[in-house]
Amino acid sequence: MKPTTVGTYGVCLALAAAALAGCGGASNRSGKAEIVDGGTFTLGLSSDPGGLDPQMGAGTSLFTVTQFAYDSLVSVDGRTGEIQSALAKSWQVQPKSVTLTLADGITCSDGTRLTASAVANNLNFVADPKNKSPFLGTFLPAGTTAKGDDATRVVTLTLARPAPFVLNGLSGLPIVCPGGMARRSSLKTATAGTGPYKLVEAAPGDHYTYTIRDGYTWGPNGATTATKGLPKTVVIKVVENETTAANLLLSGGLNAAQVAGPDADRLEKAGLYAAKTPALVGEQWYNHRAGRVTGDPRVRKALTQALDLGQLQKVLTSGHGTAATTLAANEPVACPGDSVSHALPAGDPQAAGALLDQAGWTKGGDGRRTKGGKPLKLTFLYQNNSGSGGDAAAELAVRQWKAIGVEATAHSQNETTLTSALFGAGDWDVAWASVNVNSPDQLVPFLSGPAAPQGNNFAAISDPDYDAAVKSAMKIQGVAGCRDWLAAESGLIAKADVVPFAGKVVRTFGKAAEFQTPGQLIPTSIRMLAK
Template structure:
């Protein structure tokens, strides 16, 4: 597994769990003739090989050209896609594929194609960041082309073996034989084909008019289906909002202050959806102050989390209830009652007891070393994220901590987390759809040898996870919840808020699930 890619995965998985289960208010207007649908990406998607691309914006892009075996509906239910039916066992799932699916080059999709995708991802030589995150570690695939089936299995029972396939994009046709050919092109069975890729500017897709195997049997024929989709790279939210209002965009995701004016714009459709957790991690390396659990707890007690939640979400967030976003495979609340409460006096007393005494300038010192924290965060998540990290810095400075803010763009975050490790606390949104997708980041070998970027070592979490992964249904969900609570009780990470976002729509309607398009739902509408 490519470790830097794995950390990049976590850093940007915040978009994987968006746009499901939200409230929607669609734009007015009748269906318009097919044309061009334009959508803003907050960053360049990078390499477009599904085995290598794990950024949230990458999956948004891939969802136009590639299919998965099954798909989530907007209400969280699983729908047939490439597979028309499936048989689930504790350690395997057998899919029966549709017989009418073709790749963009005209070749027929076979069970062997699906199996080859899994084998390629699992091959150590591939160094796929998807492996162990979106594709379970140890997964194997066996195809029976005559029967039209493919069986995916794991070495031991795996509680989410079916759900894990909802973000497993299937490459077919020429792309299977030459993976280098799809770094900036597409070779999939999806409803659109990538025809032009201009990195950091735009990506253009053309409609496949013969497509009839979308989620639940959806097709591309129908009034208002756009003939082209153009994904424009627009890193600045204010610019994206201006383009929406002027009609230069049909859709965009907005987190920050521009939400209000977009929602107030006549004719603007909107969906308010979960955008994943706003939370922070402590680096627990041997030379870091947060190695000491008493220090982690004291630092957490110095933060008024409800106040931080309001700042981080610009007042649009909801209380965090766990680490997994919508659509949730497990319900419940692993947060409430398990995070140290705001108590500045207790925080100060605990730091004193841990040997960190206030110096002449107010900064705490122990054995001649100042209590210093380097606070890392992504700058592309809007002004609220900036304000939240400034609030954290101010709160810790009041507690006698020297804090240095370090804002970086998405692509630099992976380097800081894994290679340079030049941080002590990181504000890192998470929006995964399965608790198993986090295990390698929250336990196991520490960076740079492993994906455990924060050097966490929570024995109770690891023990509960080892049991939970083998248990199906409600029994497994209870254990997953307890495992998350163990992290919070140890202040390994601190969930602050379940953030929301605005999916704005102008002269178009469309659905997004888990950060990806439902391409057959895209419809152009007449200007209102």
């Protein structure tokens, strides 16, 4: 929702550390098929991205399509975590400033040159709270100001306070060209970027077509569109049903699609290429707002203890998952470790019932809990991108809550609908929405600060202990502060403010094409193969 770059699986925000910055992705090769130039690459997407403004949405689908038309200032090596070039060819980081020198000859899709001042305008737009970009605080530290010197091509960022992983964040922030900045509304249905492809047709709800740009030489770590094997045309097709996507892959109707449920095993047995990316796929959130039943911390912990999270993990991932270990789980993980296992409340339905009793929700003769004549009911939202395993896991959770007297109604939603409900302060109590990033500072706007729709804190979490821990961790540059970051996560998890319960290696399958997926599919990594 990766906003949730938001990214691989769930509310991005791709949000992006890969999405939101680079993640590592292993793969099985499809053999020694000949690489061929040109052709059309068709990518299946489980949800329509909605408006295409690359700086105003947090969903994974939007972040996926953004990669084709837009570039970021730097990139991240998905295996080592090393910061690499993109629009910027060099950079220097000080505790409260960053300077980046742009590469020579960068042009926008309309032919104009990208200047340092145009880049600074992008950063200042995102930094302005009035614009409500979900990337503020996620990919760009709050309070940042930027200036550009067009003569030297140097962009200077002044930070309000030290930012431990500032370059990781910038790797997820797409830069819009001046034409798009001047006509912001045009970005909803068109592109204005420096990326390797340009949007030439948009049919919302059905497909988006891109064509390659000649002369592109400033891609991640020096990637160019002169590389043999890149497709001439890219068609991104909306295919919400996972079984349909799998069938289209097998028949050749798609060249790539992410498939997570039982159909993934069918594709693997058929010998299809698969790019693999570890991701957090099971993450439970509660609506903390006053007036919601889940606004009571006793109710949140009771609902957590009522669940067999290990069983839910197996069902959700069709038996292919693992226990979650950190909240920032995209590879390369900036702070490896385990903030989850020792903090996650253990399943205990009896203790859960006692907590609900303390909160005034008493069980009647019919087994249902009420308070003041009002039944304990939950609106439970989950994303529809986990195949039949997601539906089965949601049904299991509903049954386990019913066993302690709680009535929950589950609603399967596509990413666009789910993101709108969460970030629009909609009608929900419990949600399964995975926010995939690779550095813990990128999670801060989701776990604290202004509640949605004023900010990214869609669950309206307010935890002074977490805020204090973050303030301390922010003072320490890079991985030296990881112990503090992991402790901050553990505090939230122990209180059931957020409940990470499943990880999985997510597979993006390919037919007649290979590619890399460090969090998101990298356009310049695509290689078309002879059929």
